[in-house]
Amino acid sequence: MSSEDLFYKELASCPGLPQGQFDIIRKKIRRKTVIKRFSISGTLTAVLISAFLITQSLWRVNTSSPQPELVAEIQIIQEYLNGEDLEEQIQMYAFFDEQ
Amino acid sequence: MEDLDSGTLKKAIKGDDKAFRALYDHYAPFVWRLILRMTGEQQLATELLQDTFIRVHGALRKFKGDSSFSTWIYRIAHNSVLMSYRKNRKAKFHDPFEDQITACSHADLYQNKQLAHIVLSDLTIEDRFLLVAREIDGLSFDEISQICGISAGTLRTRLHRLKETIRNRFSETSIGKEAVA
Numbered sequence: 570m571s572s573e574d575l576f577y578k579e580l581a582s583c584p585g586l587p588q589g590q591f592d593i594i595r596k597k598i599r600r601k602t603v604i605k606r607f608s609i610s611g612t613l614t615a616v617l618i619s620a621f622l623i624t625q626s627l628w629r630v631n632t633s634s635p636q637p638e639l640v641a642e643i644q645i646i647q648e649y650l651n652g653e654d655l656e657e658q659i660q661m662y663a664f665f666d667e668q
Numbered sequence: 669m670e671d672l673d674s675g676t677l678k679k680a681i682k683g684d685d686k687a688f689r690a691l692y693d694h695y696a697p698f699v700w701r702l703i704l705r706m707t708g709e710q711q712l713a714t715e716l717l718q719d720t721f722i723r724v725h726g727a728l729r730k731f732k733g734d735s736s737f738s739t740w741i742y743r744i745a746h747n748s749v750l751m752s753y754r755k756n757r758k759a760k761f762h763d764p765f766e767d768q769i770t771a772c773s774h775a776d777l778y779q780n781k782q783l784a785h786i787v788l789s790d791l792t793i794e795d796r797f798l799l800v801a802r803e804i805d806g807l808s809f810d811e812i813s814q815i816c817g818i819s820a821g822t823l824r825t826r827l828h829r830l831k832e833t834i835r836n837r838f839s840e841t842s843i844g845k846e847a848v849a
Binding site: 572573575576577579580581583584586587590591593594595597598601 | 685689692693696697700701704705710714717718721722725726781783784787788799800803804834835838
């Protein structure tokens with residue numbers, strides 16, 4: 570047998586598969602599956618909590634009442650636009666004229 | 669390499685534990701030999717064998733049957749070794765059974781293993797893969813091409829040169845003569 574043939578023969582002959590590898594693989598797969606499920610449920614929980622908080626804050630914005638100063642300003646503008654303040658203005662100018 | 673029967677394969681894809689065990693029993697020896705011959709390190713080869721089958725388990729549902737299952741599993745093993753190699757840059761080939769063969773009393777056996785060790789240590793990781801896949805496991809060039817993404821023609825040329833290099837290596841040095849003497 571030539572040295573080259575011996576080389577290929579030696580290349581083909583391989584030490585046996587180490588024992589107990591399948592159990593290790595199965596354990597690792599289970600661990601990976603648990604981590605995967607845990608991370609998915611964690612992500613889902615985080616998304617749900619975020620969605621809840623965002624909804625809450627939006628609801629608060631919609632239901633909150635404006636500040637009194639702002640209400641007064643809006644009232645003045647509304648009266649000006651509707652012409653409701655005209656009578657009051659005329660009376661005030663009349664008062665100044667009398668003086 | 670003969671493929672596992674399609675019934676067991678389908679069961680394994682559906683998540684049957686026993687079928688996956690059968691799949692492991694069928695393919696692990698081939699995967700083990702490939703990885704061990706590519707890496708030359710028993711500890712690393714054991715880790716990569718585990719890594720390969722974890723990947724196989726995770727990707728089973730993605731197997732479409734475009735290639736044979738053995739080619740598909742070979743590709744995963746090949747990629748695992750290459751990824752580990754790129755990460756660690758371990759180019760040095762170490763025969764895992766050097767310690768065992770040193771203790772071996774049979775001189776011829778020792779010399780044969782020493783011979784294989786010396787020649788393998790000079791080859792690149794891809795060359796070792798090509799040698800094992802083609803010369804030992806008898807994969808076709810088309811199958812090897814599917815695994816490593818190199819054209820069959822290039823692989824054919826590369827193997828021819830590789831075998832020539834090995835032949836020259838034996839003739840240049842006295843390793844071969846010593847081994848067979």
